Amino acid sequence: MGTITALGLLLLVCMVAVGGTQGLQAWLSLIFNFGALFFAMVLMAFHFSPVLVTLITGIIVLAMTIFLGGSDSDSTMVAFYASVVVLILLVILIIPIEHWAQIQGFGQEDSEDLEGMSTVLGISYLNVAISTAILSTLGAIAEAAIAIAAGLAEILEQHPKITLKNLQGAGFRVGKQIIGTTFNTLFFGFFGGFLALFIWFAGVHYSMGEILNDKILVSEILMVLFSMISVIGTIPLTTWAMVTFEREKRRRLSKSKQE
Amino acid sequence: MGTQVKVQNKIWRRWWPYLIVILGGLLVFGVAHDDSLYQTPILKIQSVNRISQSKQSDQFHNEDEQVEQKLNGIITNGSDKGQKLSVENTYMKSEATTLGYHAGQKVFLTVHHNHGKLSATVSNLKRDTTLAFTVWLTISLLLVLMRFSGLMALTSVIVNAVLFWLAINWNTNTQGGIVLVIFGALAVVFAALTLLIVIGPNRQMLMTLLATIGGTALSIIVALIVFALTHERGVYYESMQYVTQLPRPLFLAETILGSLGAVMDESTDIISSLIALKIEKPDISAKQIFKSGRQIGGEIMGPLVNVLFFIFVADTLPLGLLYLKNANSWGYTFNMTMSLGVVQSLISGIGIVLTIPLACGITSLMMGGWKSWARLRR
Structure with a gap:
């Protein structure tokens, strides 16, 4: 058995042992997301528009992660809608910044990997860079949306008569609780992944100016920042979506009572 | 006099994020003209x-x-x-x-x-202006929307970044010989400092720290056992990018750091919810604490594993496309570009799952088990 298969099966066993059905769903969402990512890459290799492929993949991935992750059906629905809005806003932000930064493709640090490779590709690597940035934020968006929506659903369950204004305040409070730890998840996730690059910079004695303009480093830091922005944006948007949903629900309820 | 100070305080408390936004904007303008x-x-x-x-x-x-x-x-x-x-x-x-x-x-x-x-x-x-602009945008949004909590989140990230840089220089000075020791120790320091900033110096922080370190260490031990049993078949260290020293310890160090944040995130969530539960229902038994903790953990583990998966694997897309366009098979492309990221995601995933019983156990032992301690406190 290969190591990846063994680790994957072990993860399945652990997840089911701890979470039961929910554990199985969590494992399936991970496998599905891997499939979606790989499939998106293959589609891009067949010259489908990278950004379009990414948008569609992104929405499907958000749906799978949120619906397989959450439990309460109303709040997961709200979390999904909010996350799609965040995704679209993020794309609108990412496209001009990536055009501006021009971090597409490979840097001089990659030259060893590129040896013997043809770089006549016919695919716009600017669009690939945009896609990469969007894809790397998907997990963070889904997680934040689920956390806020689930937190608010629980508050609604305990205080069904809470005013909408207080509900909105509660959303921001939940957001404030998660922002510190979520930022660290993102920080360590990205910087852990790029430890080797930083060691390279230190070993080859890059100057500060070289580091701050380096293609790979800038692209990596931009990805961290986009993820952070997506989490910051998810907090108010999910809260507003939840408040709007609750307002509509109450309006319908009072209408049906009047009739 | 007193009221004047109070009014000033109030104005300051309301407007400080905007002041930082304006100062930051000026700084970005400066970076755009820093050619000299x-x-x-x-x-x-x-x-x-x-x-x-x-x-x-x-x-x-x-x-x-x-x-x-x-x-x-x-x-x-x-x-x-x-x-x-x-x-x-x-x-x-x-x-x-x-x-x-x-x-x-x-x-x-x-x-x-x-x-x-x-x-x-x-x-x-x-590219420095683009970088400065995006940093400014992120910090502005963070401070205006999240205010004080945003400032704390920012502080912990900055402190960690400085420590990270120091550790990298230390690693370079020792020629990468003790990379695992450095970054393993650093992970403990990172976790302690971050939790001190986010939670504050109290028992809750200590419990969270224990769960974080335990969970991360467990995942690495499990990974090493699986590596030994499967002879690391399908782990292609040669596909690691930017490697200037022995790849295997470097890979493990990357994995420790990569999963640390998520494990910390999770144990913070579980333990703070359980403490809130204990305050709400002081009579709750250790067993019930364990059970509700498992439920909270079960709900967040899936999304968390996916966060790390997208961070570890999404940035292999450009290289993967290059392999595919060079007429390599899907399998070879996966092995050479994505496999290490997938291994990292799986190890982190195991760490994230194992942290749940660990965090629940620590909380129920320290909060639920000693009834006499709880009575004394009251």
């Missing part, structure tokens, strides 16, 4: 002429276009400041390894003085 701080000559491109354009193809029937352009601009720093210069630049339209430039951009030059005549080639694009 660089020793490398910088060219501000004023106009671009396209010289030629030709179709290219390779043995895999990929088609692309090669463009030759002439960048006309003015040098903005150094001894040649103010001098007009034209530089030629060739790029492939897909821009995987070369870049096309346009008017308004600033580029770094490698200048050659040839019998008093100046000639140059472009070495890199000036």
Whole structure:
């Protein structure tokens, strides 16, 4: 058995042992997301528009992660809608910044990997860079949306008569609780992944100016920042979506009572 | 006097995030005009002429276009400041390894003085303004929307970044010989400092720290056992990027750091919810605490594992595409580009799952088990 298969099966066993059905769903969402990512890459290799492929993949991935992750059906629905809005806003932000930064493709640090490779590709690597940035934020968006929506659903369950204004305040409070730890998840996730690059910079004695303009480093830091922005944006948007949903629900309820 | 101070305090408390936003904006403006701080000559491109354009193809029937352009601009720093210069630049339209430039951009030059005549080639694009702008945007949004909690989150990230840089220099000074020791110890320091900033110095922080360190350590131990049993078949260390030292310990160090944040995130969530539960229902038993903790953990583990998965694997997309366009099979492409990221995600996933019983156990032992302790406290 290969190591990846063994680790994957072990993860399945652990997840089911701890979470039961929910554990199985969590494992399936991970496998599905891997499939979606790989499939998106293959589609891009067949010259489908990278950004379009990414948008569609992104929405499907958000749906799978949120619906397989959450439990309460109303709040997961709200979390999904909010996350799609965040995704679209993020794309609108990412496209001009990536055009501006021009971090597409490979840097001089990659030259060893590129040896013997043809770089006549016919695919716009600017669009690939945009896609990469969007894809790397998907997990963070889904997680934040689920956390806020689930937190608010629980508050609604305990205080069904809470005013909408207080509900909105509660959303921001939940957001404030998660922002510190979520930022660290993102920080360590990205910087852990790029430890080797930083060691390279230190070993080859890059100057500060070289580091701050380096293609790979800038692209990596931009990805961290986009993820952070997506989490910051998810907090108010999910809260507003939840408040709007609750307002509509109450309006319908009072209408049906009047009739 | 007293009321005046109070009013000032109130104004300050309301408006400090905007003050930082304005100061930050000025700083970004400064970075856009910092050319004189660089020793490398910088060219501000004023106009671009396209010289030629030709179709290219390779043995895999990929088609692309090669463009030759002439960048006309003015040098903005150094001894040649103010001098007009034209530089030629060739790029492939897909821009995987070369870049096309346009008017308004600033580029770094490698200048050659040839019998008093100046000639140059472009070495890199000036990207510091974009970077500063995006950092500014993130911090502004964070402080305006999240205020004090945002400031705390920012502080912990900055503190960790500084520590990270110090550790990297230490690693370089020891030639990477003790990379695992350095980053393993650093993980403990990181976790302690971050939790101190986010939670504060109390019992809850201690419990969270224990769960975080335990969970991360467990995942690495489990990973090493699986590695030994499967003889690391399918783990291609040679596909690791930017490696300047022994790849295996470096890979493990990356995995420890990568999963640390998520494990910390999770144990914070579980333990703070359980403590809130204990305050709400003081009579709750240790067993019930364990059970509700398992439920909370079960709900967040899936999304968390996916966060790390996308961070670890999404950035292999450009290289993966390159492999596919070079007529490599799907399997080989996966092995050479994505497999290490997948292994990292799986190890982190196991850590995230194992942290749940650990965090629940620690909480129920320290909060639920000792009834007498709880009574004494009251």
